[in-house]
Amino acid sequence: MLNKFFYKIFKEHFSVSDATAVYLNLVTNLIIFSLLGYVLFKVFRFFGRKAIRKMANKTSTKFDDLLIKNRTFLNLSRIVVLIIVFNLLKQILEDFPNIFTYSERIVTIAIIFSIIWFIRSILLSVKDFLRTTNAFKDKPLESYVQIFMIVLWLIAAIFSFSVLTGKPLIRFLTALGAFSAVLLLVFKDTILGFVSSIQVAVNDTVRIGDWITMEKYGADGDVVEINLTSVIIRNFDNTISSIPTYYLTSDSFKNWRTMNSSGGRRIKRAVLIKINSIRFLTDDDIEYFKKIHLISDYIEEVSNEVNKYNKENNIDKSVLINGRNLTNFGTFRIYLDKYIENHPKINQDMLLMSRQLEPTPNGIPLEIYAFSKEKVWEDYERVMANIFDHILASVKYFDLEVFQNPSSIDINNLKQTKPSE
Known part of the structure; x- marks a missing residue:
């Protein structure tokens, strides 16, 4: 028999004792057996890779490429080699039944874990393939692979302890x-x-x-x-x-996500207007505001309506507060509404307005509520900055003031101002 081949050589040609010949035969068989297993493993892996690559080049799907990437055939080669080892163990360790028992158990455990690695490589390939499809590219596939692997590892551990x-x-x-x-x-x-x-x-x-x-x-x-x-x-x-x-x-x-898939990204920011800068408009103010293109029609229409109301009700306009009046603050809000409605970067199909919020100790918040067509962060910030640059620059044309905490320079200038005599 093959497992006794070297035993006979050591016994007949080197005249060693039976015990020594048995051990030398075992060592020699193990060395040859290990080398043979290594060669078989390399051969299986080489020809398997070559065959799969040739098949992958002929197919349009990427799944076979993913099998190669996740070393599926490498793990399959391990299983094949370990099965061959398992079947040859009995002959090699015939003279060592105790060693054979434990070796058989170890190889069985190695086969179990190799099967787990093989299944893992297939699951990873399936996961990577599904990730390339629109239906699964944003799904938590890793979670399902991991839980399935945990179950498999638990089963493998139970079987391994039972075998061991x-x-x-x-x-x-x-x-x-x-x-x-x-x-x-x-x-x-x-x-x-x-x-x-x-x-x-x-x-x-x-x-x-x-x-x-x-x-x-x-x-x-x-x-x-x-x-x-x-x-x-x-x-x-x-x-x-x-x-x-x-x-x-x-x-x-x-x-x-819904913002990215919608028609715009919300702009919701306010500036604080000083309360003491709000006043009624005089006739001169109304004539001046008629020259502002965005609100000229509005001023013309509303001023005529106000004048008509005041005349019909015999309102004494020698005192400005009497009757109906326009304010610089209300006119400024209308101007901002018109400005936003004509802004090319604002989605006109979504809600947009300028609104007055509840007064605060620092002034009245004038808020812009609209939706920018630009949703990418950098572009969105640029659109919002341009809008508020315009707002801050246009406030003075309506004789309004934006609240700002005094700086050290303001305080220093105040100290240096001499009171008039």
């Missing part, structure tokens, strides 16, 4: 049932993450690529990965935030 100890599998399953409370505690975050990832996918609250904000955790950026334990966010300052997945269902966050 030689005990029936039912004993480990019984012990596992008693140990379930501890397992739930150990894998608490994993279980919560799995449940949360399913809720996120079913409710479609977060997708990969979404811009989300979680101020509590300092996250403000794009989601690049959702897995069982964490959500990876690349912030706009190029830092990375990692947030536990179950926080997506237990805590509040802001998702900007």
Whole structure:
């Protein structure tokens, strides 16, 4: 027999004892056996890669390319070699039954884990392939792969312990049932993450690529990965935030996806107008404002309406407060409405207005509420800045003042001003 070949050589040609010949035969067989296994592994992998690459070049799908990328055939080659090793062990270790028993168990465990790695490579290939499709490119596929692998690793661990100890599998399953409370505690975050990832996918609250904000955790950026334990966010300052997945269902966050898919990004900002700069308009003011292109028609129409009302009701206009009047503040609001309505970067199909908010100790907030067509952060900020540049520059034409806390220069100038005698 092949396993006795070197035993006979050592026994007949080198005249060694039976015990020595047995051990020398074992060592020689193991060396040859290891070299043969290594060569077989390299041969299987080489021809397998060559065959798969040739097949991949003939197909239009990228799935076979992903199988190569995730080393699927490499893991399959390991399984084939280990099965061959398993079948030859009995002959090589015929004279060492105790070693054979433990070696057989070790090789069996190696086959189990090699199968797990092979399944993992296929799952990763499927995940990568689904990621290239529009239906799954923004879904948390990593979570499903990870939970499936955890289950497989648990099954592999149970089988491995059963093989290693030689005990029936039912004993480990019984012990596992008693140990379930501890397992739930150990894998608490994993279980919560799995449940949360399913809720996120079913409710479609977060997708990969979404811009989300979680101020509590300092996250403000794009989601690049959702897995069982964490959500990876690349912030706009190029830092990375990692947030536990179950926080997506237990805590509040802001998702900007609907803004990106809508017709505009909201502008909601106010300037503070000094209350004591607000006044009624005189006839001279009205004639002056008629020269402003955006509100000339409005001033003409409303001033005629006001004059008609005051004449019909015999209002004494020697005192300006009597009757109906226009104000510089109200006219300025109309001007801003017209300005926003004519702005090329503002979506005219969405809500837009300038509005007066509740007075504050620092003045009356005059807020612009509109939606910019530009939704990219840089372009959006530029549009909003241009609008408020215009507002701040045009305030003085309506004889209004913007509130600003006095600076040290203002205070110093005030001190240097001499009182008039």
